[in-house]
Amino acid sequence: MRQDRQRKKTAKKKETWQEHGHENAAHAHGNAAHTHENAAHMHGSAAHTHENATHTHGNAALNKQKIKKEMRQTGRQMTSGKPLGKIVFEKPGNMLYPVPAVMVSCTDGEGRDNVLTVAWAGTVCSDPPMVSVSIRPSRFSHEMIRKTGEFVINLTTEQLVPAADFCGVRSGRDMDKFEACHLTKLPASKVSAPLIAESPVNIECRVTQVIHLGSHDLFLAEVVAVDADASLMDEKGGFHLEKADLTAWSHGRYYALGRTLGSFGFSVRKTK
Numbered sequence: 001m002r003q004d005r006q007r008k009k010t011a012k013k014k015e016t017w018q019e020h021g022h023e024n025a026a027h028a029h030g031n032a033a034h035t036h037e038n039a040a041h042m043h044g045s046a047a048h049t050h051e052n053a054t055h056t057h058g059n060a061a062l063n064k065q066k067i068k069k070e071m072r073q074t075g076r077q078m079t080s081g082k083p084l085g086k087i088v089f090e091k092p093g094n095m096l097y098p099v100p101a102v103m104v105s106c107t108d109g110e111g112r113d114n115v116l117t118v119a120w121a122g123t124v125c126s127d128p129p130m131v132s133v134s135i136r137p138s139r140f141s142h143e144m145i146r147k148t149g150e151f152v153i154n155l156t157t158e159q160l161v162p163a164a165d166f167c168g169v170r171s172g173r174d175m176d177k178f179e180a181c182h183l184t185k186l187p188a189s190k191v192s193a194p195l196i197a198e199s200p201v202n203i204e205c206r207v208t209q210v211i212h213l214g215s216h217d218l219f220l221a222e223v224v225a226v227d228a229d230a231s232l233m234d235e236k237g238g239f240h241l242e243k244a245d246l247t248a249w250s251h252g253r254y255y256a257l258g259r260t261l262g263s264f265g266f267s268v269r270k271t272k
C-alpha cells in the first residue's frame with residue numbers, strides 16, 4: 001500500500017518535471033567530496049588530501065578493539081541512527097544528491113557568449129585536475145563547447161541562485177543571459193570562455209574527451225586555471241571557501257549549505 005502510494009507520487013512528479021523540460025531531480029550526478037581536495041591544494045597542504053587520508057584510515061586491519069580504543073581516546077561515539085525501512089523505486093534513476101548546480105560559461109569564439117546551468121558536473125581526477133560536465137546535445141551551449149573545446153565552471157552562491165535558475169530554464173538561442181541576469185564577464189586567464197565575475201570560484205577547463213552516453217554527452221576536461229575571489233584568502237594564503245555562501249542542488253531544490261558538522265578527519269581526531 002505504502003509502496004503503491006510512493007510509486008504513484010514518483011510517477012506524478014516525473015511527469016511534472018518532463019512537462020517543464022528541465023534537467024531534473026530524477027537525474028543526478030556530481031560530487032561533494034572534491035572541495036576538500038581543491039581546498040587542500042590551495043592551502044598548499046597536499047599532505048592532507050582526502051585521498052591520502054583514505055590510505056591512512058582505510059586500513060581494514062583496524063580491528064574492533066583498536067576502534068574502541070580510538071573512540072575512547074577521541075571521546076566520540078559513532079551515532080549512525082537507526083536502520084531505515086526501504087522501498088525500491090520502480091524505475092531506477094539518478095539519485096546522487098546533493099550536488100552543485102554550477103553555472104557553465106562558454107563562447108562560440110566569434111563574439112557570442114553564453115551561460116547554462118549544469119547539475120551533472122563532477123570532479124573526476126586529482127592529478128591532473130579534471131572535471132566533467134554532462135550536457136544534452138540540444139542545448140545551445142553544447143555546440144559552443146564542442147566547437148571551442150573550452151568552458152568555465154562558475155560556482156553558485158546564494159546570491160547567484162536566481163540567475164543560476166534562470167540560466168537553466170532559458171536558452172542563449174533566444175537572449176543574452178549575461179545581460180538578462182546582470183552578470184559581469186571577465187576574461188579568463190587560459191581559455192576563451194568568459195568568467196562570471198560575481199562567482200567566487202571560476203574553474204577554467206579544456207575539453208580532453210567527449211563521450212556520448214545517451215541523453216547527455218559527457219565532456220571530460222582538464223582544469224587549466226582556477227580564479228578565486230581575493231577576499232576569501234587570508235594573510236597566510238589560506239583559502240576560506242566556507243565564507244563564500246555556496247549552494248547545493250538536491251532532488252529539484254536549491255539549498256544554502258547550512259552549519260558545519262565537522263572538518264576533514266574530525267571523527268578520529270582527539271578531543272581536548
Ligand SMILES: Cc1cc2nc3c(=O)[nH]c(=O)nc-3n(C[C@H](O)[C@H](O)[C@H](O)COP(=O)(O)O)c2cc1C
Pocket residue numbers: 022023024101114115116117118119120121134135136138139140141142164165167168169170171172173216249
Ligand atoms: C538546476 C538545473 C540543473 C541543470 N543541469 C543540467 C545538466 O546537467 N545538463 C544539461 O544538459 N542541462 C541541465 N540543465 C538545463 C539547462 O541548463 C537548460 O536547458 C538551459 O536552458 C540550456 O541553456 P542553453 O540552451 O543556453 O545552452 C539544468 C537546469 C537547471 C535549472
